Amino acid sequence: MERVYRLVMSSPDRVGIVARVASFLAQYNGSILEANHHADLEQGWFFMRNEIKASSLPFSAGKLAEMFAPIAADLDMTFEVTDTDVKKRVVLMCSRDSHCLADILNRWHSGDLPCDIPCVISNHEDLRSLVEWHGIPFFHVPVDPSNKAPHFAEVERLVAEHKADALVLARYMQILPEALCSLLPNKIINIHHSFLPSFIGARPYHQAQERGVKLIGATCHYVTSDLDAGPIIDQDVVRISHRDTVEDMVRLGKDCEKTVLARGLRWHLEDRILVHGNKTVVFS
Numbered sequence: 557m558e559r560v561y562r563l564v565m566s567s568p569d570r571v572g573i574v575a576r577v578a579s580f581l582a583q584y585n586g587s588i589l590e591a592n593h594h595a596d597l598e599q600g601w602f603f604m605r606n607e608i609k610a611s612s613l614p615f616s617a618g619k620l621a622e623m624f625a626p627i628a629a630d631l632d633m634t635f636e637v638t639d640t641d642v643k644k645r646v647v648l649m650c651s652r653d654s655h656c657l658a659d660i661l662n663r664w665h666s667g668d669l670p671c672d673i674p675c676v677i678s679n680h681e682d683l684r685s686l687v688e689w690h691g692i693p694f695f696h697v698p699v700d701p702s703n704k705a706p707h708f709a710e711v712e713r714l715v716a717e718h719k720a721d722a723l724v725l726a727r728y729m730q731i732l733p734e735a736l737c738s739l740l741p742n743k744i745i746n747i748h749h750s751f752l753p754s755f756i757g758a759r760p761y762h763q764a765q766e767r768g769v770k771l772i773g774a775t776c777h778y779v780t781s782d783l784d785a786g787p788i789i790d791q792d793v794v795r796i797s798h799r800d801t802v803e804d805m806v807r808l809g810k811d812c813e814k815t816v817l818a819r820g821l822r823w824h825l826e827d828r829i830l831v832h833g834n835k836t837v838v839f840s
């Protein structure tokens with residue numbers, strides 16, 4: 557695959573941003589392979605994402621960031637430069653349900669997810685064999701419901717030890733403390749098994765059954781200390797009827813959860829998600 561640098565930007569909206577960035581890249585013969593931008597007129601904010609052919613530039617991704625910094629400063633712009641040759645290190649977290657974890661591991665194993673998975677952390681032993689079949693270290697870190705602090709201290713230690721760039725909660729069923737959430741802002745991805753903002757928290761399918769809804773769904777979102785209220789990355793829904801039990805919903809929901817999580821993770825890995833406040837712009 558062609559090595560690409562990704563330049564992801566956001567700033568107060570003004571005329572001339574696209575021209576300034578394009579002229580800067582053209583000045584150094586930068587070949588733009590993909591360009592996306594969006595002006596949020598309500599917020600007065602501008603979002604932009606460029607993919608640049610790495611071999612067309614006479615310098616590294618780090619030098620590109622250094623050369624672009626003065627233009628960003630002039631535009632009050634925040635920006636990031638990433639390099640497709642540098643894979644993100646994604647630590648997965650799970651509990652007992654295997655479908656989302658198995659799907660992510662399979663997509664990674666087949667090369668469909670361009671990331672490294674340095675380890676998997678779980679509060680249960682159930683999924684060890686699945687993870688170790690893929691040759692990935694599995695860490696069982698039990699939770700004492702009366703004192704969860706040791707669990708999360710060990711999770712933080714493992715996250716640091718494995719130099720995680722992102723966490724994926726693949727049906728991990730514990731609420732992360734603020735300290736852990738703030739370690740990786742907008743880099744902890746959760747798959748919640750409801751169409752948020754409906755049915756936050758535990759047992760959303762039971763809540764759906766109780767409410768008598770005709771659609772269930774899944775939501776991939778960034779994790780914050782506000783439970784299931786972080787920036788939404790992707791969602792989808794499945795039709796159900798009065799004939800469906802909670803068990804039917806669990807079965808019908810699994811494909812939806814897997815698809816939504818995989819799509820959300822891929823977009824994160826490709827730097828396609830820009831967060832502003834509690835909302836996202838996704839250049840899918």
Ligand SMILES: Nc1nc2c(c(=O)[nH]1)N[C@@H](CN(C=O)c1ccc(C(=O)N[C@@H](CCC(=O)O)C(=O)O)cc1)CN2
Nearest residue numbers: 729730731732746747748757758779780781783784785
């Ligand atoms: N800080 C955050 N942590 C988590 C979030 C989040 O948005 N912020 N998302 C979840 C969501 N989730 C599943 O999708 C989830 C929500 C609530 C609970 C829960 O109440 N768990 C209990 C323990 C349950 C058990 O031991 O079986 C609790 O933590 O007290 C679980 C999952 C994931 N975390």
